[in-house]
Amino acid sequence: MEWQNKLTQLLGVTYPVIQAPMLGVTSPAMVAAISNAGGLGSLPVGGFSPEKTRQLIQEVKSLTDKPYSVNLFAHDVPDIDSVQAEAMRSYLNTLIDKNGLHAEVPDLESLKFYTYKEQIAILTEENVPIVSFTFGIPDDGSLTKMKQHGIILIGTATCTEEAILLAEKNVDAIVLQGIEAGGHRGSFIPGDVPQVGLMALVPMARKAVNIPLIASGSINSGETVKAAFALGALAVQIGTAFISANESLAIPAYKQALATAKDTDTILTRAFSGRWARGIKNDFIDKVESTGLDIPPYPIQNSLTGTLRAEAQKKDNGQLTNLWSGQAAALSADKLPSADIFNKIISETESL
Template sequence: MTWNHTSISRLLKIEYPIVQAPMAGGITVPKLVSAVSEAGALGSVGAGYLTSFQLDQQIKEIKGLTGKPFNVNLFVPEKEAGISKDDILAMKGVLEKFNMPAEDISFTYEKSQSNYEKQLEAVLQNDVPICSFTFGLPSIEAVRELKRAGRIVMGTATTVEEALLFEERGADVIVMQGSEAGGHRGTFKSSADSCIGTMALVPQAADALSLPIIAAGGIADARGIAAALILGADAVQLGSVFIPCTESGAPSAYKAKVLSSNEDETVLTRAFSGKYARGIKNDFIQKMKPFENSILPYPVQNEMTKSLRSHAAQELNSENMSLWAGQGLRMITESLTAKEILDRLIGQVNAVTDSSWKGLNANGS
């Protein structure tokens, strides 16, 4: 038995227990997702910000490019917490002070709930084999419907407590996201400042859960993959490594930042979206620091900074972009194709592992 034969590679029907993280916001485009799946790992669509129509199109495009399994990741909608008009005006004032465009809020919980339900329909109707959820628990009915249709359900947790809630809800696999991870924290129940690192989170989750787990956060080379498997994970999920790759949809200025930044250049910030997310420090994050108390909760802050972020992407201005990335940045130095990245990782894991180290428990036995 070799390292790549885990309960997750069997369950997800993939050759290697490596998942390309879903990355909403235009990064995990069909070209990337299909290239990853074709190379024997699991490609994932970050569908969080897609309309159900866009998602339907993307699924069809991926299916035209690969017959291998892939995953669609959805954001479980959150209710906006009692925000007054004055709160919104105050944030508008802050953004305008820096000559930053402040979007008028068109968000409503009902609108995003309705889009989410249609996204689920697109997943079901197009026979997507794996569906993962972030920012909360899907309803019992949604999980039941997916499982009745033979789909694999995965959920993101940042503590053992959250993982147990996903297990109780009927998920098949849990993604344990450590605080090194790039992008939004998937925290939905635990305290936002718990921030448990992958090294501590994975073995504790492995001991507490009966479901297989995927380790995410700060893993960027073969040593990280081998370590995560030793800690008790059955697979790994890598995000930042794929941002600068040839097939990624990230703007070139963002790719360049990922390639040139180091481990000490990311921070957890609420400035862009109102929810803690890890990204490379830039002017916008710095400017928003004195206004920490005026930052509105997700998804309202996210909506307000939408045009700021899209202008920044058009102008290739990395100082106003949300440059989500994890703490493994110094290990990411080359823009390769997805297949080159995976071939290199797989070759290196083959070299650093043998069949004897997998499956230790907390007692080392």
């Protein structure tokens, strides 16, 4: 099987298979394991401080000399509506008390939001070879700085209109995130969140833009990789299949939930972060959504729920923290080293 194409050549990888950046799940060890296996490991740093961003990049660099990417959240921070946020804060504190968790929701004055703008200098100083981004498009100044530094840029689109907007900014490749995908929607056009399935999205975007396309959403096997290539993608980006990996930061209850999840068990919700994301339905989603409270936008809700989620994770409580997952979780919940999961998908694809 011929794996090489113009995208593998641009990225400098053996296989056009990308481990999705997964904030809260992907560790530097996972990134390095995939890059060392010939794929592209992706390090998520969305919303991290410049210091933490640098430390994680340096950790990846200490574990691999192969190409890797760093993933940014390219969103703006909205003003806080204090009435809306205080109501949510007070509800979350009640939920913490009722569940005997030792946490407190931070007060609004103490919330600190880092954005990609503070991370660009770190990426250039650390000579990061590839940067991917989601939730929007970085401003022109940031794009130019990265381009001038020779960084390869990969945007994320959830519909054809977003792919066209990314193409107008001359990105090098586009991740097409189908509605099946786990985690946050990368959507950024105004209005209702796009809900296009990967089977429609890849051919539609391919007609509209002339840029290498990367298919993402419920890809986890030889068949699904082949299907993505048949649709015209030049690479795939795989998330959920790596959540149960040994190098994953996911708690045991999360891995367990993935192993038994039905195709109907995930939903799109704003309850955890204020941004639409796909995860396995649990008590937290039910409770927050049934309050009738207005959910503050991302990243405000994300920060308000952060201490509660961290405490639930410490207690291995999968009912009160986010269990991001694609629709086909149970097909790919192997508890193995990341490289074994990766190699299995490669050899399955080769055998077809």
